[in-house]
Amino acid sequence: MITVENLKKEYKLVKRDPGLKGxxxxxxxxxxxxxxxxxxxxxxxxxxxxxxxxxxNGAGKSTTIKMLTGILTPTxxxxxxxxxVPYENRQKNAVNIGVxxxxxxxxFWDIPVRESYNLLKHIYEIPExxxxxxxxxxxxxxxxxxxLGIPVRQLSLGQKMRCELAAAFLHRPSxxxxxxxxxxxxxxxxxxxxKFIKEMNQRWGTTVLLTTHDMQDIEEICDRxxxxxxxxxxxDGGLDEIKKQFGQKRVIHFELAxxxxxxxxxxxxxxxxxxxxxxxxxxSLSFDHETVKSSFVxxxxxxxxxxxxxxxxxPKIETIVEELYNKQEQGGKHEEILANS
Amino acid sequence: MRRYTRLYWEFAKxxxxxxxxxxxxxxxGVFSVMLEQFASIFFVKVVFDHIEQINGWSFYEILxxxxxxxxxxxxxxxxxxxxxxxxxxxxxxGKLDRLLIRPVNPLFHVVADRLxxxxxxxxxxxxxxxxxxxxxxxxxxxxxxxxxLVIMIISSGLIFVAINLFFATFSFWxxxxxxxxxxxFNMSDFARYPLTIYHKGIRMFLTWVVPYGFTAFxxxxxxxxxxxxxxxxLWTPVAAIVCCVIAYAFWNRGLKAFASTGx
Numbered sequence: 039m040i041t042v043e044n045l046k047k048e049y050k051l052v053k054r055d056p057g058l059k060g061x062x063x064x065x066x067x068x069x070x071x072x073x074x075x076x077x078x079x080x081x082x083x084x085x086x087x088x089x090x091x092x093x094x095n096g097a098g099k100s101t102t103i104k105m106l107t108g109i110l111t112p113t114x115x116x117x118x119x120x121x122x123v124p125y126e127n128r129q130k131n132a133v134n135i136g137v138x139x140x141x142x143x144x145x146f147w148d149i150p151v152r153e154s155y156n157l158l159k160h161i162y163e164i165p166e167x168x169x170x171x172x173x174x175x176x177x178x179x180x181x182x183x184x185x186l187g188i189p190v191r192q193l194s195l196g197q198k199m200r201c202e203l204a205a206a207f208l209h210r211p212s213x214x215x216x217x218x219x220x221x222x223x224x225x226x227x228x229x230x231x232x233k234f235i236k237e238m239n240q241r242w243g244t245t246v247l248l249t250t251h252d253m254q255d256i257e258e259i260c261d262r263x264x265x266x267x268x269x270x271x272x273x274d275g276g277l278d279e280i281k282k283q284f285g286q287k288r289v290i291h292f293e294l295a296x297x298x299x300x301x302x303x304x305x306x307x308x309x310x311x312x313x314x315x316x317x318x319x320x321x322s323l324s325f326d327h328e329t330v331k332s333s334f335v336x337x338x339x340x341x342x343x344x345x346x347x348x349x350x351x352x353p354k355i356e357t358i359v360e361e362l363y364n365k366q367e368q369g370g371k372h373e374e375i376l377a378n379s
Numbered sequence: 380m381r382r383y384t385r386l387y388w389e390f391a392k393x394x395x396x397x398x399x400x401x402x403x404x405x406x407x408g409v410f411s412v413m414l415e416q417f418a419s420i421f422f423v424k425v426v427f428d429h430i431e432q433i434n435g436w437s438f439y440e441i442l443x444x445x446x447x448x449x450x451x452x453x454x455x456x457x458x459x460x461x462x463x464x465x466x467x468x469x470x471x472x473g474k475l476d477r478l479l480i481r482p483v484n485p486l487f488h489v490v491a492d493r494l495x496x497x498x499x500x501x502x503x504x505x506x507x508x509x510x511x512x513x514x515x516x517x518x519x520x521x522x523x524x525x526x527x528l529v530i531m532i533i534s535s536g537l538i539f540v541a542i543n544l545f546f547a548t549f550s551f552w553x554x555x556x557x558x559x560x561x562x563x564f565n566m567s568d569f570a571r572y573p574l575t576i577y578h579k580g581i582r583m584f585l586t587w588v589v590p591y592g593f594t595a596f597x598x599x600x601x602x603x604x605x606x607x608x609x610x611x612x613l614w615t616p617v618a619a620i621v622c623c624v625i626a627y628a629f630w631n632r633g634l635k636a637f638a639s640t641g642x
């Protein structure tokens with residue numbers, strides 16, 4: 039239902055020398071720099087899939103989503119959503135999509151939430167009975183009842199996000215784009231939001247494309263992930279596979295009295311990898327949880343060095359991305375990395 | 380068209396609910412605009428207390444021109460005031476994206492997002508001025524004249540809208556064109572006086588370049604025989620339509636440029 043072929047987006051940026059002098063100079067003599075935000079990506083998503091679209095800040099996620107929603111026209115390449123080209127048929131495409139931008143509100147700022155929904159009902163021409171049914175259900179699942187009479191600007195971030203989500207699903211779109219929907223929220227609201235997204239996906243078969251920095255979001259909502267970095271796709275596949283490969287990675291940070299003297303204990307050699315750590319007193323060790331136990335690594339370290347403190351880190355999406363990226367740089371392609379797992 | 384009319388009504392209803400909720404704000408807004416307008420009319424009155432005519436124009440004739448400008452401008456202010464905010468409210472904070480992912484015309488959405496209370500003050504003032512000036516003019520008013528006056532006022536409003544839209548559209552390239560919009564809008568003050576009192580260059584400018592002349596002087600001239608512009612005044616509705624078409628085409632170009640660069 040979503041197909042993306044060789045999609046590219048370049049921005050032209052004005053290049054400026056630093057300082058006031060540079061600013062004045064650029065007024066008269068502009069030099070442009072081309073930024074390749076998205077460098078030719080391909081993927082396709084079937085109806086009902088839940089896809090996590092992840093990558094570091096500036097990787098090209100938002101640019102892709104803007105092109106998928108029709109806000110931005112690509113430099114080259116092609117996108118179709120439900121058979122429509124979004125940036126050519128923006129309004130027609132808009133009927134079938136729902137969007138949440140975590141950092142901005144879609145609701146009407148000054149008017150109560152209920153009025154906002156009423157306006158959306160008219161904008162999307164939702165039949166009255168369908169609207170009543172949907173609102174009734176959302177009110178229950180997201181616990182919106184106490185919020186409906188309040189103007190959006192008076193809501194807390196968590197309250198706003200719940201209202202926002204309901205607004206995105208209100209017209210029962212076939213695909214929903216969620217750009218960091220859980221950013222800045224407390225854990226209770228996060229749980230509620232994840233549950234809601236999952237339920238909508240199951241009930242209506244809504245296709246979900248989600249960007250986030252929270253690994254937990256991905257694990258609970260998505261079946262598939264696409265990892266993008268520097269405008270190219272590093273990985274596209276099942277969540278299970280990547281978890282099997284990278285999710286077992288553990289990293290332990292040790293605080294040592296004397297880092298200078300540190301060498302990897304012989305007993306850990308070959309099984310544990312020393313990660314670069316810029317802090318003066320800390321070393322970080324990475325290993326596969328399946329073959330080496332954390333307790334073993336810790337006891338070996340403690341028998342050899344004086345350990346001030348230690349900290350076992352969860353595998354983060356960023357570390358997975360970084361690892362994928364490093365491996366790719368070392369000459370292997372990402373397909374090969376997966377083949378080796 | 381019917382869909383948009385209904386949709387506009389829904390938007391307007393919720394704005395009015397908000398306005399009624401903040402009744403004091405509403406009254407202050409209306410009142411302050413009326414005060415501002417009274418002040419400038421008072422100034423004209425003071426001038427005419429000392430001289431009888433300006434270049435052959437009497438006080439009530441000038442008041443009549445003034446009235447058409449005020450009423451026309453109120454249409455713009457009540458319904459299209461949001462165009463002012465295109466840069467700093469929509470493009471700079473990225474709120475325009477929100478409108479682009481909805482199945483409605485984005486210009487309609489920007490316009491419908493606001494109903495400006497101060498405009499009602501402008502409307503009341505405009506009608507009071509017209510009501511004061513008209514009985515003093517040497518004119519017989521029949522249904523045809525009233526119909527023509529309504530057409531002229533609507534045309535005047537549309538020209539205000541078109542000029543604002545045109546210059547607000549620059550925001551797509553420069554983030555916020557408010558200073559330009561503001562500078563251009565201030566020129567409309569010239570058009571509230573008979574254009575014949577100005578130098579020819581200014582007259583040409585206000586007729587053919589930034590056609591504010593059609594917001595007050597020309598429409599009023601239709602009703603005043605000695606103006607010498609009675610026939611030319613008939614072009615007012617045509618000018619309004621042409622301006623709107625040009626401004627809308629330019630808006631669409633801006634929107635397209637926006638879609639290829641983003642904010």
